[in-house]
Amino acid sequence: xxxxxxxxxxxxxxxxxxxxxxxxxxxxxxxxxxxxxxxxxxxxxxxxxxxxxxxxxxxxxxxxxxxxxxxxxxxxxxxxxxxxxxxxxxxxxxxxxxxxxxxxxxxxxxxx
Amino acid sequence: xxxxxxxxxxxxxxxxxxxxxxxxxxxxxxxxxxxxxxxxxxxxxxxxxxxxxxxxxxxxxxxxxxxxxxxxxxxxxxxxxxxxxxxxxxxxxxxxxxxxxxxxxxxxx
Numbered sequence: 001x002x003x004x005x006x007x008x009x010x011x012x013x014x015x016x017x018x019x020x021x022x023x024x025x026x027x028x029x030x031x032x033x034x035x036x037x038x039x040x041x042x043x044x045x046x047x048x049x050x051x052x053x054x055x056x057x058x059x060x061x062x063x064x065x066x067x068x069x070x071x072x073x074x075x076x077x078x079x080x081x082x083x084x085x086x087x088x089x090x091x092x093x094x095x096x097x098x099x100x101x102x103x104x105x106x107x108x109x110x111x112x
Numbered sequence: 113x114x115x116x117x118x119x120x121x122x123x124x125x126x127x128x129x130x131x132x133x134x135x136x137x138x139x140x141x142x143x144x145x146x147x148x149x150x151x152x153x154x155x156x157x158x159x160x161x162x163x164x165x166x167x168x169x170x171x172x173x174x175x176x177x178x179x180x181x182x183x184x185x186x187x188x189x190x191x192x193x194x195x196x197x198x199x200x201x202x203x204x205x206x207x208x209x210x211x212x213x214x215x216x217x218x219x220x221x
Binding site: 088108 | 154209212
């Protein structure tokens with residue numbers, strides 16, 4: 001158990017809908033990262049927050065947004081969902097801006 | 113743009129047959145190279161961090177090494193429970209972590 005908690009574990013929703021994925025980092029970790037993993041593209045970096053502030057952005061679509069709250073948990077919001085958004089979404093946390101990142105067990109999103 | 117290439121894509125070994133996995137990288141300002149293990153449907157599990165050329169880290173049957181252009185994950189006398197996908201990632205000066213496509217390792221008894 002990495003100490004990073006993601007909810008829900010599974011999510012099935014229809015195209016055009018909006019969903020929110022939640023991540024609780026390890027105790028004491030200030031950095032939260034979001035990744036998307038689909039079968040044909042591997043792990044793709046989406047966004048990084050440190051202590052509530054956005055620090056780096058990867059290939060995140062405009063339909064997606066994220067935030068980190070004062071209690072350090074983070075949410076990833078996905079809107080106007082398309083079939084191609086079906087994937088595993090992982091959250092990871094680390095103590096500081098650098099250092100090793102520890103991953104949660106992911107949320108499997110299926111868009112039908 | 114940072115790039116991480118892992119080879120081979122898949123590797124089948126007999127139990128006890130040692131081998132190495134390769135991770136080649138180009139990165140703007142390396143701030144660490146990371147190895148992870150991922151089981152199907154699970155999150156990546158952290159294994160090692162390497163920061164500079166010549167550095168080595170060991171954990172049970174695994175040993176990771178780093179040069180200026182690549183890293184190797186050596187697996188000595190693997191067991192079936194070592195079967196998993198092994199991922200390599202690099203962190204750049206802007207703190208972005210870029211992953212390779214992984215090597216799927218299968219160890220047969």
